[in-house]
Amino acid sequence: MIDRIPSGFHPFVLPFLAGMIFVLSYCVYGIIKILVQLPGEDRRRFYLSLVTPKTVLKNIRDIFCDCLFHVKLWKRNRLLGYMHSSIAFGWFMLIVLGHVEVILFLPHRIRLFYYPIFFNYFVAETDSTIQGSLLFFLMDFFLLVVLSGIVLAMVKRVRSRLFGMRRTARPSLTNQIGLYCLWAIFPLRLLAESFTAHISGGSFLTVPANWVFRQFLGNDLNMLPTWWAYSIVLGVFMVVLPFSRYMHIPAEMMLIPMRNAGLKIRNARKGFARVQVYSCPNCGVCIDACPMSVNKANIKDCTVYLTRQLRRGNERRITEISDKCLLCGKCQAVCQVGVDGPGIRILNRAERNYALKPDYSSIDGTAIGRASAGGRVAYYGGCMTQLVPSIGRSVTSLLEKAGIDYRWIDRDGGICCGRPMWTAGRLKEAEEIVRKNEELIRATGAVTLVVSCPICYRMFRESYHLPDIEVVHYVPYIQALIAEGKLQVEHDDICYAYHDPCELGRGCQLYEEPRQLLSQVVRLSEAEKNRAESVCCGGSLGSLSLSFAQRENMTRAALENLYHSKADAIATACPLCQATFSRYADRPVRDIAEIVDLHAKANKQNKQAI
Amino acid sequence: MMDFGFKLSKSATIDLDRAGTERYEKLCALSPDARTCMACGSCSATCTAASFSGMSVRKVILGLQRGQDVRPLLSACMLCGKCTLVCPRGINTRRLILNLSKSYD
The missing domain is CATH 1.20.950 (Fumarate Reductase Cytochrome B subunit)
Known part of the structure; x- marks a missing residue:
């Protein structure tokens, strides 16, 4: 040569x-x-x-x-x-x-x-x-x-x-x-x-x-x-x-080391967020994944268009797209690059200035907490559980059957977990709510906090600092009770399709536990898209601007995905999903706690203990 | 003073001719669904902040229509969204509260 x-x-x-x-x-x-x-x-x-x-x-x-x-x-x-x-x-x-x-x-x-x-x-x-x-x-x-x-x-x-x-x-x-x-x-x-x-x-x-x-x-x-x-x-x-x-x-070659270094997006437009925006390959996988894309008018509100508008600096569209999103996180789950669409949106919402700031100083968390002190286990239903009281009843019924010494700390109203405020982009205000709630929970003196709302659970995991208190979602907690023999369950032949709530599945990575618990009491069949690709129910509080009418199509599409399993009923583990689905579903929608409670009976020893 | 078990309360008269409704109009321009509120009180019944500041979206809208200062009500709102979910008129109350918070400048 x-x-x-x-x-x-x-x-x-x-x-x-x-x-x-x-x-x-x-x-x-x-x-x-x-x-x-x-x-x-x-x-x-x-x-x-x-x-x-x-x-x-x-x-x-x-x-x-x-x-x-x-x-x-x-x-x-x-x-x-x-x-x-x-x-x-x-x-x-x-x-x-x-x-x-x-x-x-x-x-x-x-x-x-x-x-x-x-x-x-x-x-x-x-x-x-x-x-x-x-x-x-x-x-x-x-x-x-x-x-x-x-x-x-x-x-x-x-x-x-x-x-x-x-x-x-x-x-x-x-x-x-x-x-x-x-x-x-x-x-x-x-x-x-x-x-x-x-x-x-x-x-x-x-x-x-x-x-x-x-x-x-x-x-x-x-x-x-x-x-x-x-x-x-x-x-x-x-x-x-x-x-x-x-x-x-x-950009992706920069994104991967940054993500592996454990960096988080701290500014909506600069630094790591910029790398994420440039890493979007515009493949459009997120369009089919986005629950909003069932409405033709909302197709251009998917993450791929958000990154495009961020690169163009089109402020009007950035605000519109950021506000509309349900924050279900599916775009991130399917994205091969892993662009954090929801995270970027929340921080873009946080760029806005609100002249009127809330003032929570009058709320005395410690006093509210002391009022329900006494149990080793505290049960926090959260706002959404209060709207679907059957869940709270079932969880407490299960706790009673298992002979657990518990207190329902927000039965008569409490403080919001702060996640809705957080997703609205008002991060400082959300922090304040979190601090109040921490005071409240510490004052109860409990060592375990059982939560029945995935929205709260995610917030507790990500933003709360409760070093001596174990925070658990009720699904693993009830599983443990059954494993310890404190609860006895019977199996039934009804077939349920399990809907993975966004915050519990993609948010907290609890995919298998709810399925294991459900299959102990009923027959389980899978929806067409499940686990990390589960379809948001459309009721999410993440969206600031979607109207009820726009959400209806999304809920119906999510239900179609569940009907695909030909199940007799739908099971979920989120009060918000249940409330949203119940509006349009043609078959019963129940929370896992309700289903387990129907099939559970107390162990005799527990009864003596009580 | 002798306690008769009752007392004279401050006049609660609202002079609608004098009430300034600019803020209400401003809010309606941003969140037109505010006009559809029928004051049913579902939001009042569910509000998390009600026990702290007497908050309820019904009271906020009513107060704005009467030209009153609703800021003390809003101060404990945690944006939890229960009012949105129970509203029979489908008012996006969270957006309404955010729009209102933005309008105070």
Whole structure:
């Protein structure tokens, strides 16, 4: 293998060089800007994680699995997974092998960073070795892999349903330019390499193509236009990259280490939030997932459009999209990048200023708490349980049957857990409510706090500081009571479909416990979409602007998903879900506590104890 | 003074000719559903903050229509959303309260 062009340069590399220099400097500028925007504590934490071997290994693994192999997409749909990983991994391998070729054959040229990209133009094959043929074979093989991915991408544009996607995001202008450039890059590379294959050598793809082209385009001068075209398209792609969805390629490599470092979004527009926004690949998986998308008018309120508007700085739409969301968290659960749509929305809500601030100083948490002191176990129903009293009755009935010494600390009204205030973006006010409630709960003197509302439970887990008190949702608590033999349950043949409440499932990762508990007393069948992909009931307090009329379609769609299981009744573990479903359901909707209570009886020993 | 078991209370007359309803109109512009309130009192019955500041959306709307200062009522609102869920008119009360809180500047 020898250098065909002694100077090692040809003007056609210039468009590529310009594009590459532009995109690299843009990325360096972006990284510095984001690091500066991070709060000092987060920055230190991030740097520390970059020198911690365990995190570094995790970063490398995640970057390979998520960015190159797209493991999450494979799990969603094989065709979709193959399409993305073939383009990403194939392109990555072409770049890596290009460098290997230069290092092996022309080590003195490695400083010219366009060489690995345009290697075939600059070399002439003098002899053929196994090593060389293997490299050429691999180059052609990975080019074929990428091309197959490109063909699939073209098919997906017209038939996205084949890839398991009903709707895809509408591409913006820059996204379209980027897309067409990406589609053109690899066919042009094949053409360019084919035109030079009789000089530089090639393999199973480029050599036969070269033979065909030389039948009618015999002149060697014909090779230049294709190399120019290849370089120009690469250059254009690099220039539009920062302004299109393809920015997700560099941004995701920043997002993964930041997430592994344990950073949280602290500002709606800066630092980590910015990385998340740029990491959104605009694939539109969140559109089908979003419960709001059953209303055609709400399709543009999904996370993919939020990130787009955040990049454009369209304040009117940002406010609108942020306020409308139910915060069910499904977009984050299905997102292969893991963009925290709900988190970004809450912080965008928090940007607003409210002239009238609430004042909770008159609330005496300790006094309220003392009034219900005495039990080792405190039961906190929460506001929503008060609206669905049957849940409170069932939970307390179960506690009584098990002979537990408990107090219902908010039977006659208490303090809200603070989560509704938090999701409305009024974080300081929510903190104040939390502090009051902490006082209240400490004053009860209980060691265990049983909660029956997942909304409260999530807030207790995430924002409360109650070091000596164990906070449990009633599902694991009742499970433990049954396991200890304090409660005896009978099995019935009624079939229930279990609806995973957003806050309990995606919010607190309790998926299996409710199912285990339910299957001890009844037959269980699964909804079409369940666990992390369960459909929000539409009643969520997360949305600030959705009206009842708009929510109705969402509730009906969530019910259809549950009817799919052909169950006799619906079980859930959230008072809000139950209240919402009961409005439109054609079959009974019951809380797990009610179902278990119907099938539970007290152990004789417990009765004696009471 | 002798305790007769009753006393003269302050006049509760509201002069609707003099009551300023600008704030109510301002609120209705932001949350038009405020006008559909029929003062049924479902929100009063469920309000978490009622025991702390006498809050209820019904009272807030009524107070605004009478040109009264409703800020003391709102001060203990925790935005828990029970009033939204029980409202038979489907008023988005949480949005109403947020809009009202924003309007005091």
